[in-house]
Amino acid sequence: MEIHNVTEDIVLDAVNEIFDEIEREGKKDRPCTCFQCRLDTACYALNRLAPRYVVSSRGVARAETDSIEHQQEEADVVSLIHEGLQKINKSKRPHFEHQSERERPADFQGPAFNFPTIIGRLFNGNNFEPVNDVDVFLLADGKSAEMLDPNWQNPYRLVPATAGTFSFWPKPIPAETVGEERTFEFSVSAAAPGFEELRHFFEVTIKSEHVTALSFSMQRTLKLPDMYLFPPGGDEDQ
Ligand SMILES: [Zn+2]
Numbered sequence: 001m002e003i004h005n006v007t008e009d010i011v012l013d014a015v016n017e018i019f020d021e022i023e024r025e026g027k028k029d030r031p032c033t034c035f036q037c038r039l040d041t042a043c044y045a046l047n048r049l050a051p052r053y054v055v056s057s058r059g060v061a062r063a064e065t066d067s068i069e070h071q072q073e074e075a076d077v078v079s080l081i082h083e084g085l086q087k088i089n090k091s092k093r094p095h096f097e098h099q100s101e102r103e104r105p106a107d108f109q110g111p112a113f114n115f116p117t118i119i120g121r122l123f124n125g126n127n128f129e130p131v132n133d134v135d136v137f138l139l140a141d142g143k144s145a146e147m148l149d150p151n152w153q154n155p156y157r158l159v160p161a162t163a164g165t166f167s168f169w170p171k172p173i174p175a176e177t178v179g180e181e182r183t184f185e186f187s188v189s190a191a192a193p194g195f196e197e198l199r200h201f202f203e204v205t206i207k208s209e210h211v212t213a214l215s216f217s218m219q220r221t222l223k224l225p226d227m228y229l230f231p232p233g234g235d236e237d238q
Pocket of ligand 1: 032033034035036037038
């Protein structure tokens with residue numbers, strides 16, 4: 001049993017559908033459809049929609065989203081996604097390669113620990129506004145975690161268009177066999193002038209799979225709890 005936000009399913013599915021369609025049309029002046037731009041657009045919409053939580057397995061949650069009463073909601077989602085797509089495309093992240101390929105050659109053959117994309121949000125603890133122009137770092141065993149490809153950055157620079165949302169996609173790691181379970185220790189850190197350095201530790205337990213997962217799936221996402229930067233002296237624990 002888990003708590004699940006149905007709005008996320010609707011938005012992520014709709015973003016992929018819309019971006020896939022743009023790719024298929026293949027117009028010359030089409031917006032970028034890379035993973036990062038898809039994710040930025042999904043975050044744009046999700047930050048403007050109310051979450052709808054259900055306690056259920058994912059399959060059950062999905063069935064519920066098909067009902068007619070949610071059609072209007074979906075229409076709103078689609079228009080929000082188009083709005084986000086335009087905004088994100090105008091303020092495209094610098095320094096990314098914005099590659100559109102969904103598949104790329106693996107660095108190694110054989111069993112692999114495939115990491116989920118890791119998403120979180122960072123707020124100013126004084127006014128609960130999203131934080132901008134701050135670098136967020138993902139560390140694995142205390143060292144900077146290597147990202148899957150150049151579309152993904154570490155550190156991640158928070159920009160206003162994504163309202164405090166950051167994302168990472170760690171590179172797969174070779175495994176000895178298929179079905180091997182291992183727990184990886186990560187931490188997210190951020191520092192901004194006038195605030196205490198934030199450090200959030202978390203673990204990800206992964207079962208090795210027979211190949212590296214290099215095609216993007218937004219359903220394979222780990223969401224971290226919201227994080228807050230506080231001025232020095234507080235005893236808030238993150
Ligand atoms: Zn892009």
